[in-house]
Amino acid sequence: MHDPDQAGAELDSTAGVPDITAGRSVSIAGQWLAPGRVNLIGEHTDYNDGFVLPIALPQGVTCTAASGANGEVRVASRQRPGAVVTWPIPEIDDSESGDAVGRVRHWPDWARYPLGVAAEYLRRGHPITGVDLELDGTVPMGAGLSSSAALSCSVAVALRDLFAPGLTDAELIDIARTAENEYAGVPTGILDQSASILCRAGHALFLDVRTREHRQIPFDLERFGLRLLVIDTRSPHRLVDGEYARRRAQCEAAAATLGVASLRDIATIGDTRRIGEPVLRRRARHVVSENLRVRQVADILGAGRDPREVGPILTAGHASLRDDFEVSTDRLNTAVEAALTAGAYGARMVGGGFGGSVIALVDARRAACVTGVVEAAFAESDFAVPHAFPVVASAGAHRVE
Numbered sequence: 206m207h208d209p210d211q212a213g214a215e216l217d218s219t220a221g222v223p224d225i226t227a228g229r230s231v232s233i234a235g236q237w238l239a240p241g242r243v244n245l246i247g248e249h250t251d252y253n254d255g256f257v258l259p260i261a262l263p264q265g266v267t268c269t270a271a272s273g274a275n276g277e278v279r280v281a282s283r284q285r286p287g288a289v290v291t292w293p294i295p296e297i298d299d300s301e302s303g304d305a306v307g308r309v310r311h312w313p314d315w316a317r318y319p320l321g322v323a324a325e326y327l328r329r330g331h332p333i334t335g336v337d338l339e340l341d342g343t344v345p346m347g348a349g350l351s352s353s354a355a356l357s358c359s360v361a362v363a364l365r366d367l368f369a370p371g372l373t374d375a376e377l378i379d380i381a382r383t384a385e386n387e388y389a390g391v392p393t394g395i396l397d398q399s400a401s402i403l404c405r406a407g408h409a410l411f412l413d414v415r416t417r418e419h420r421q422i423p424f425d426l427e428r429f430g431l432r433l434l435v436i437d438t439r440s441p442h443r444l445v446d447g448e449y450a451r452r453r454a455q456c457e458a459a460a461a462t463l464g465v466a467s468l469r470d471i472a473t474i475g476d477t478r479r480i481g482e483p484v485l486r487r488r489a490r491h492v493v494s495e496n497l498r499v500r501q502v503a504d505i506l507g508a509g510r511d512p513r514e515v516g517p518i519l520t521a522g523h524a525s526l527r528d529d530f531e532v533s534t535d536r537l538n539t540a541v542e543a544a545l546t547a548g549a550y551g552a553r554m555v556g557g558g559f560g561g562s563v564i565a566l567v568d569a570r571r572a573a574c575v576t577g578v579v580e581a582a583f584a585e586s587d588f589a590v591p592h593a594f595p596v597v598a599s600a601g602a603h604r605v606e
């Protein structure tokens with residue numbers, strides 16, 4: 206087990222990457238980009254069959270890919286200077302032996318994502334004759350912004366265009382997610398990969414995880430003089446340390462107590478009072494109330510109303526993650542409180558929790574002031590300097606060249 210974001214990309218990389226196609230016969234080449242994400246609302250709802258509302262970030266991972274017939278998958282990463290991992294396709298292919306996941310232990314941590322995606326294509330019967338992949342990216346690592354999903358999805362879209370053009374978006378999302386779950390050993394839901402593949406520029410993605418139905422909701426803050434700030438608290442989050450899996454198990458136990466397949470099936474917060482065990486009751490209350498918040502925010506934005514109206518709902522989502530789901534931290538709480546003190550309309554932690562980033566909805570002209578107040582609060586508490594930056598809703602995974 207390892208940090209999922211270690212395989213992703215980091216900001217400001219200047220390291221060189223070897224020309225891994227030198228001397229090889231290449232038939233098709235191109236470059237694909239898959240973005241990281243930030244979730245406006247809908248945290249820890251995806252593995253409860255609920256609702257999510259992410260946007261794609263301008264930051265992403267690029268995969269420069271060249272297909273050939275050399276019988277190998279070869280991967281290099283600009284964030285791993287000098288390291289080139291080459292693996293013969295018959296050893297990745299477990300469509301007959303069912304053994305590829307067991308071989309993961311031979312792969313370096315960072316390469317488990319791209320090789321896992323390749324293995325999953327093979328397992329599903331899509332032949333890969335040979336491919337060279339060069340990865341590079343700008344999603345901050347460990348910031349809860351899905352650098353690992355950006356990585357998996359960039360490879361998944363590249364391999365689709367090169368080897369399996371008929372693949373649907375839903376299959377692509379499943380392949381990227383399986384690579385993370387089984388090969389990298391990170392038990393994510395489907396939020397991050399869905400956001401990276403399905404999001405559109407200028408829109409938030411409303412996704413019903415159970416039915417996979419989704420719709421694009423206009424999200425143009427500039428028109429309202431607003432800005433969405435991401436504040437990376439520089440305290441890396443980890444999904445693999447057991448807490449995330451524990452929350453999943455608690456949600457399943459809560460659903461079982463209520464006699465439903467998943468907490469998605471619970472319509473009102475009042476229903477969660479039937480759970481006797483106080484921790485499970487709080488976990489369920491978060492999930493049920495968060496699903497309601499997603500739909501409220503989607504309704505407000507979908508009707509073209511002023512996005513300032515969603516501010517208090519975002520802040521209520523933070524309180525629920527902090528008090529009922531217990532996945533927030535002092536740094537995340539400090540960032541949220543300081544942003545609100547400085548005039549943010551709403552603020553909340555994003556992603557799985559236990560570190561990572563916060564979002565704040567602010568007047569564009571107050572963005573610098575909010576950043577300053579958060580930085581001062583961090584200095585006061587002796588926390589490392591946070592990194593705040595504005596984001597706009599950007600395009601999902603696509604071919605760049």
Ligand code: GLA
Pocket residue numbers: 247248249250251252392393394395396397444556557558
């Ligand atoms: C992580 C997981 C997602 C989702 C979020 C919490 O980002 O990868 O699947 O569960 O946490 O909403």
